Amino acid sequence: MSNSDTVPLHPSSQSDIDEIENLINSYPSSVLPARPPSPPRIPVSSTPPPPPSFIPSNLPPPSVPKPTPVFSPAPSVPAAPLPPIPPPRGSATSSSSIAGSGFGPAPNTLTEPVWDTIKRDLSRIVSNLKLVVFPNPFREDPGKALRDWDLWGPFFFIVFLGLVLSWSASVKKSEVFAVAFALLAAGAVILTLNVLLLGGQIIFFQSLSLLGYCLFPLDVGALICMLVGNVIIKLVVVAVTLAWSSWAAYPFMSTAVNPRRKALALYPVLLMYVSVGFLVIAID
Amino acid sequence: MEESFTNLPTSHFVGSVPAVVSEEKKATNNEVPGANLQIFPPNNAGSGGQGYQPIGSTSDGGGQPATNNWTGVFSISSYTQYFNVDTDIVLNRLISSLYPTTGDFVNKIDANPDLYGLVWISTTLVFAIASLGNCATYLMHRRSDHSTSWTFDVNYLNVAAGSIYGYALIVPLGYYFVLQYLGSSVSLIRFWCLWGYSLFIFILTSFLLVIPVEFLRWTIILIAGAASASFVGLNLRSYIQSNDLTIVAISAFVLQMGLSIFIKMWFFA
Numbered sequence: 001m002s003n004s005d006t007v008p009l010h011p012s013s014q015s016d017i018d019e020i021e022n023l024i025n026s027y028p029s030s031v032l033p034a035r036p037p038s039p040p041r042i043p044v045s046s047t048p049p050p051p052p053s054f055i056p057s058n059l060p061p062p063s064v065p066k067p068t069p070v071f072s073p074a075p076s077v078p079a080a081p082l083p084p085i086p087p088p089r090g091s092a093t094s095s096s097s098i099a100g101s102g103f104g105p106a107p108n109t110l111t112e113p114v115w116d117t118i119k120r121d122l123s124r125i126v127s128n129l130k131l132v133v134f135p136n137p138f139r140e141d142p143g144k145a146l147r148d149w150d151l152w153g154p155f156f157f158i159v160f161l162g163l164v165l166s167w168s169a170s171v172k173k174s175e176v177f178a179v180a181f182a183l184l185a186a187g188a189v190i191l192t193l194n195v196l197l198l199g200g201q202i203i204f205f206q207s208l209s210l211l212g213y214c215l216f217p218l219d220v221g222a223l224i225c226m227l228v229g230n231v232i233i234k235l236v237v238v239a240v241t242l243a244w245s246s247w248a249a250y251p252f253m254s255t256a257v258n259p260r261r262k263a264l265a266l267y268p269v270l271l272m273y274v275s276v277g278f279l280v281i282a283i284d
Numbered sequence: 285m286e287e288s289f290t291n292l293p294t295s296h297f298v299g300s301v302p303a304v305v306s307e308e309k310k311a312t313n314n315e316v317p318g319a320n321l322q323i324f325p326p327n328n329a330g331s332g333g334q335g336y337q338p339i340g341s342t343s344d345g346g347g348q349p350a351t352n353n354w355t356g357v358f359s360i361s362s363y364t365q366y367f368n369v370d371t372d373i374v375l376n377r378l379i380s381s382l383y384p385t386t387g388d389f390v391n392k393i394d395a396n397p398d399l400y401g402l403v404w405i406s407t408t409l410v411f412a413i414a415s416l417g418n419c420a421t422y423l424m425h426r427r428s429d430h431s432t433s434w435t436f437d438v439n440y441l442n443v444a445a446g447s448i449y450g451y452a453l454i455v456p457l458g459y460y461f462v463l464q465y466l467g468s469s470v471s472l473i474r475f476w477c478l479w480g481y482s483l484f485i486f487i488l489t490s491f492l493l494v495i496p497v498e499f500l501r502w503t504i505i506l507i508a509g510a511a512s513a514s515f516v517g518l519n520l521r522s523y524i525q526s527n528d529l530t531i532v533a534i535s536a537f538v539l540q541m542g543l544s545i546f547i548k549m550w551f552f553a
Contacts, residue, residue, distance in 0.1 A: 169436075169438075170435075171435070172438055172439075175438045175439075176438055179438050179441055179442075193360070194403075194404075196360050196364075197360065197363055197364050197366075197367040197400075198364075198367050198400075199364055199367070199368070258370075260370040260371060260372070261369075261370055261371060262371070263371040264369070264370070264371050264374060264400060267404065268404060268407075271404070271407065271408060271411065274411075275411045275415070278411075278415050279436075282415070282418065282434075282436040283436055284434060284435075284436065
């Protein structure tokens with residue numbers, strides 16, 4: 001493969017190229033543990049693939065980098081949330097051992113500063129939150145939100161809600177936290193199972209992630225209710241945030257099942273959010 | 285044995301398409317002109333229907349069907365057969381659970397018993413009696429003593445969950461074992477379905493029980509308890525179809541009344 005092929009790059013292929021060469025340099029011998037919503041976009045069996053001739057300057061390249069302005073965005077690539085690339089932190093060491101065996105120095109995720117790792121996860125949480133919860137009438141396919149699901153966001157939101165409820169309670173604080181946490185965590189699992197049992201098509205962890213992100217409005221509402229003492233205001237705030245949460249969860253749940261069973265899949269979601277809303281109002 | 289395999293009710297499986305299923309589907313479709321993924325034979329047009337094989341009616345009536353839908357206890361697809369209902373079917377069954385006088389609920393569910401009703405009605409009931417019980421207790425205390433403040437007793441949720449889930453799961457199980465021992469073959473899934481739908485009326489009455497008038501509360505709960513208990517008793521009797529086991533139906537009646545009185549006394553005191 002010479003450098004003289006003059007096929008102009010499609011604007012979207014740059015990200016493909018970056019992913020490919022990241023994959024080559026980081027996981028040369030095996031495919032990533034398959035996260036279903038974001039499969040690697042290259043055929044795994046193709047080694048060596050064409051990309052070595054397009055390697056950008058970011059990772060130390062074994063061959064000549066191509067000096068064109070196409071690659072100028074390359075150095076910023078790892079900071080953005082790449083869908084199939086960022087490995088779970090626990091597997092960073094294993095990936096470094098794989099990479100160290102044949103394909104050059106360890107990948108950046110092991111040697112980067114901790115702040116970079118945290119920042120990347122936080123930015124992913126924020127981008128997922130914007131995708132799921134905030135109104136965007138132009139989003140391309142509401143039912144398929146969250147290609148890049150993660151469970152950190154839902155974890156933070158559930159724990160935060162439990163903490164706020166526990167702070168608001170005057171008696172039996174630890175019981176309140178336990179009830180809230182169990183209700184939300186078990187509720188997310190059971191709602192997902194409900195959709196699967198009704199014959200719907202969803203991915204288990206993606207659904208858990210989505211239901212967790214849809215708790216964000218209720219978190220905000222619980223925080224406001226903790227600071228405000230008036231029951232009427234609490235009622236209004238909880239009603240508004242409840243409607244917002246249900247609105248956020250609706251498109252995902254309703255497209256997952258047969259339309260004749262839509263209400264059967266949506267009713268438990270509503271039940272869970274109403275019960276959490278009631279807990280928010282009632283705990284004082 | 286070949287006969288049962290040509291009537292495989294696999295057409296409702298979404299997403300699970302082994303290659304071999306397709307030819308059996310064609311065979312099924314020849315015999316069942318109206319059956320496709322979206323349309324089910326009307327369940328109240330009698331049991332059996334046109335080719336939708338009732339689960340468990342051929343072999344044992346047990347909770348673990350020995351039929352070909354069972355792919356292991358940890359696989360979701362073996363349980364989807366019990367959730368094979370649409371919204372309108374569920375609504376129909378809910379409404380018919382409010383009429384305690386006719387014993388034909390078991391005929392309705394015979395072809396397609398569902399566990400969706402059991403799971404979500406009992407969950408709704410747990411939440412309803414825990415939350416409304418708190419409201420009702422607060423209102424009652426305010427009538428007698430105007431200075432009480434609102435407290436939310438989280439323990440209500442624990443007791444509600446334990447009692448309702450325990451009742452809804454264990455009582456049908458107990459009746460299943462007793463009746464198996466006494467000789468008649470019964471289906472556990474239909475029992476769970478029956479008891480599950482019988483709890484629906486308590487959800488509605490728990491809204492009414494918030495009214496802080498003691499006499500009214502007792503009246504409401506006794507009427508609702510009697511309706512639910514006679515629903516269970518009559519349907520049980522028509523299901524067993526053997527007159528010397530009427531004592532079983534009467535005991536179910538008594539148990540359901542006991543549950544209703546427990547709900548009133550513990551949550552809406």
